[in-house]
Amino acid sequence: MAEPVTIRLTNSRTRKKEVFEPLDPANVRLYLCGPTVYDRAHLGNARPVIVFDVLQRLLRHVYGENSVTYVRNFTDVDDKINAEARRRREAGAEGTLKELIRERTAETIRWYHDDMDALGAARPDHEPRATDYIPQMQAMIADLIGKGHAYEAEGHVLFDVRSYPAYGQLSGRSVDDMIAGARVEVAPFKRDPMDFVLWKPSSDEEPGWDSPWGRGRPGWHIECSAMSDALLMKDPEHDKSFDIHGGGIDLMFPHHENEIAQSCCANPDGKFARVWLHNEMLQVEGKKMSKSLGNFFTVRDLLDQGIPGEVIRYVFLMTHYRNPMDWTAEKVREAKHTLTKWYRQSGLSTSTQPYQPVVDALVDDLNTHEALAQCHALSNGGDFPALRGSLTFLGLMGDAIPGWARVPGFSDAETGVVRDILWQRSRARERQDYATADRLRDGLKKAGVIVRDVADGEPEFEKTPEFDVNVLDQVQADQ
């Protein structure tokens, strides 16, 4: 039996780094709040996905491949989705609002999968959709009403925050402080300004389900309580608790606070999530990413610009998840440079065994930066099998070196032109006509082709982002 590994995680609930002890080492259970599916995932959405992907890889490494249950939901009923569908209908899209919603959510889920796959994030074990768990949500709401934690008012069902004394504990706020600082208008039917919606009425054209409180739809928070209950807390032995719940730190309040209130009131004997993991936010060139600043972009935008998913992932891993992360062009350049080097070195091995210090780094509150530093050490030390195994472990490498790092992306015709120019250059060098040789080399450089002479054999060459086939043709024509 191997030495038991001690994983430490910073638990937002206690604000301390704690030794992680699973409720059941044979089934470690994770829940990550997933996306509301109304549009492409922006770059910030990728952060918790990558953090949890690293976490689940680590847990599977420590507890066994099949000893982890990872759940990440899709929120497919939400006012933003309705608004997006209305916008499309007004723009001339065919179909009813409900049809447009169904199309949009299905399309967005496909995009989300494509984009997160590209970042090397493994699919969770379960990806429940909110609309598949309406009966469970209704049952939980009815239960909360029955226990005196929720009340009905004007077609809505509201959670009564005053009925749950621990409300605000996760985010370190008191109900009174929050009311004092509140800036929003409060619906008149709320008993307390902080009470939040569990169920709300739907118009005829909006998605809605029949319920004891009239036709309506769930509030945002109840889905996570209902789905984590259904998928992670079936086992009565473990007192209605599971191991780790996570998301962006902006979800801590109100979303996670409300989930705790709902779940702990519905299951007073359980602890709901024992460990809460929150990632800090993303910035772009030192500023918040926002549409108004013009620095807003999606994962797909970056992939379309030719930034490989592995490079994006590497940039995320450079920063510890609990620190604000700055996305910069400089980091992209550095990540690409480093990964290209590592991939070339890794090609010499097929190992899948990670270097123990890399594992040790992750064990300490997912210190991904330290893990990368250890990879640098392997690279510099020439331990390529351990490097390859570690890159695989970190999700930076699959079965093969990514195409972008391996093969220059030239078409056959372009390759022919480059080879022709290189042949002319080598002829010039043979006759010691270095002026011509240098002119050809500079011409290739100007066209965006980097040439590397090798000790024996054909020179290697690769494309840069500045590649211009017209300039290349000109260089050839000038001969």
Place this chain on the structure above:
RNA sequence: GGUGGGUUGGCGGAGAGGUUACGCACCGGAUUGCAAAUCCGUGAAGACCGGUUCGAUUCCGGUACCCACCUCCA
């Protein structure tokens, strides 16, 4: 107003109360007809003010500045 995070060398970014982080860039050298790549090496830090200590960038307190959240938000 409330809550949380940050501030380290040119840039990015860690750990550790006393010993080189690391990467990128730069500089010097080797190698190369040139270029690229590679290798060797040097230098450079800890926002500010106090406190604890033999000794703090690392612990404690305060100040300043930046960011986020408190309203849908990863």
